[in-house]
Each structure stands twice: as structure tokens, then as C-alpha cells.
Amino acid sequence: MTTAFLESVCDADSVEDLWALYTAKMAEFGFDRLLYGFTRFKTATSLGDILDSLVLTNYDADYIKEYVDTGLYYHAPMLRWTLENTGACSWSWMDQLVDLDAFTESERKVIALNRAKGITAGYTISFKSSSTRTKGGIAMAGKAGLMQKDVDAIWKKHGQEISVTSNVVHLKIISLPYASSRRALTNRQREVLEWVGDGKTMQDIATIMGLTAATVEKHLRLAREAMDVDTTAQAVLKASFQNQIFLLEA
CATH class of the missing domain: 3.30.450.80 (Transcription factor LuxR-like, autoinducer-binding domain)
Structure with a gap:
């Protein structure tokens, strides 16, 4: 080697x-x-x-x-x-x-x-x-x-x-980001999962991102669908496993 x-x-x-x-x-x-x-x-x-x-x-x-x-x-x-x-x-x-x-x-x-x-x-x-x-x-x-x-x-x-x-x-x-065969996360979906991972509430995230709480929930729902999971906690865990959140800028 x-x-x-x-x-x-x-x-x-x-x-x-x-x-x-x-x-x-x-x-x-x-x-x-x-x-x-x-x-x-x-x-x-x-x-x-x-x-x-x-x-x-x-x-x-x-x-x-x-x-x-x-x-x-x-x-x-x-x-x-x-x-x-x-x-x-x-x-x-x-x-x-x-x-x-x-x-x-x-x-x-x-x-x-x-x-x-x-x-x-x-x-x-x-x-x-x-x-x-x-x-x-x-x-x-x-x-x-x-x-x-x-x-x-x-x-x-x-x-x-x-x-x-x-x-x-x-x-x-296994240290690098990879997308599974499922639908990839969008930037918005990735960002809301990151804020959830940081312990922010729905209202916190809405304020930080300048969105309504309903829009934040929409992005979280789509993120759950993309990860094929039932809960937001599962989505954060799976995205973390796949190194799809907290990415370094290219």
C-alpha cells in the first residue's frame, strides 16, 4: 500500500x-x-x-x-x-x-x-x-x-x-455523504432536519428560516417521505447515518 x-x-x-x-x-x-x-x-x-x-x-x-x-x-x-x-x-x-x-x-x-x-x-x-x-x-x-x-x-x-x-x-x-436509492433530500429538507437535530422547536425553526410553521412542517413531512420513515426523529437519524446533514460546502 x-x-x-x-x-x-x-x-x-x-x-x-x-x-x-x-x-x-x-x-x-x-x-x-x-x-x-x-x-x-x-x-x-x-x-x-x-x-x-x-x-x-x-x-x-x-x-x-x-x-x-x-x-x-x-x-x-x-x-x-x-x-x-x-x-x-x-x-x-x-x-x-x-x-x-x-x-x-x-x-x-x-x-x-x-x-x-x-x-x-x-x-x-x-x-x-x-x-x-x-x-x-x-x-x-x-x-x-x-x-x-x-x-x-x-x-x-x-x-x-x-x-x-x-x-x-x-x-x-462510510465517512462520506451518500444518497441511498431513495429520493435525495432537498436543501430545505436538509436544513430543517439540521435544526431539529440541534434541538430547535418548530417555531424556532420557522423564525430562523423566515418561514411559517406550516411551511416548516411541510418540509419535515417531505423529508420523512424521502427517508421513508414515520417520524422526524427517524429522519434525522437516517440522514445522519448517511452523512446527508451538516455537510461541508463544496
Whole structure:
């Protein structure tokens, strides 16, 4: 992990720029297909609504439509491993369990899809969580033509650098503003949520912003709808999770 790359990561101002840096770096190691996911809404039985998760990938749209949009990803064997572990894991263990017929029908569908798409050799990194509600991980597929033994050899030589690099990038990603698949907040909606977060009353906010209380409530209602929540407190929390309020001016 070069100092120059770390500097570029630290200087990145957007998730898009950071993702471009990271995918290019991982391709240098032989991993050219990546799928990153992060949620702050995990429970004991769910990862939360996919629309509230941050998903980054350079896979083709057809694969993502079939794998992510249909919910098939939830049955991926490596996702199960990610939720139960922290660190890096070779995909080699799946071949061993396939031979033992140890997977569920849904898990076998995931494996069959990936084999059909040539996604058969790679590594998965499960990032350390900071709370019971958060989880992040990345699946890294080796370039076409590489066998799992080739990927394992790459990891033996460069695994520590790849792992540290990926963890630094992950921590940077979750510090940056990102919009979920839901409707983005407008500037007015963002501002009223910020004032609520500062403990201001409806009348306080109306006075500060030079609006009527009814107009403030309208912006709060639209903010709740944009965040897909029932209460203003939930809207403030979710917007804070996604780094969508108290933004630095560009």
C-alpha cells in the first residue's frame, strides 16, 4: 500500500471518486470484479431494506439485476460467512461444501448463477463492525481465467496489503455523504432536519428560516417521505447515518 494511494484515499471528496481509485487498485492485484455492501440497519433477522444500504460494484448491470435486485444475494454462502465473521476468507471452502452437498437450495442457486457468470475464484472481506446494527463487506472476484489456487497465491503474497487497503477505503467510504436509492433530500429538507437535530422547536425553526410553521412542517413531512420513515426523529437519524446533514460546502 503506497503512501501516494493512501493520500489519494484521504483526499477523496466523494464515494464515486474513492470507488474509482479502489477498483483500479484492486485490478492491479488481479481482482477486477468487486461488490461492496454496507448497512446501518442490520437486525438479528435482517440486513434492513436494500434501498437504505450502500452498494457499490463494477459488475455488469445484468448480473446485479439478477443477483441483487431479486434478493438472491441474501442467500449467498459468502454473505452468511460475512455476517458471522470478521476478516478475509478464500472462496475455496465453498467447493469443499458443494462436494458434501452442504448448501441449501437457495445457496446452490447463488453458486450456479456465479458459475454461469464465471464468478468462481475470489476472496471476501468482512469488515469489523462498530455496532450491532452495522455491517460491511466486499466480495472480490479474480480476473477471468484465474483459478482459485491462483487467487490464493495472490493473497498469500499481497493479502495483508489488500486487506489493510480495503479496510482503510471502507472506513473512508462510510465517512462520506451518500444518497441511498431513495429520493435525495432537498436543501430545505436538509436544513430543517439540521435544526431539529440541534434541538430547535418548530417555531424556532420557522423564525430562523423566515418561514411559517406550516411551511416548516411541510418540509419535515417531505423529508420523512424521502427517508421513508414515520417520524422526524427517524429522519434525522437516517440522514445522519448517511452523512446527508451538516455537510461541508463544496
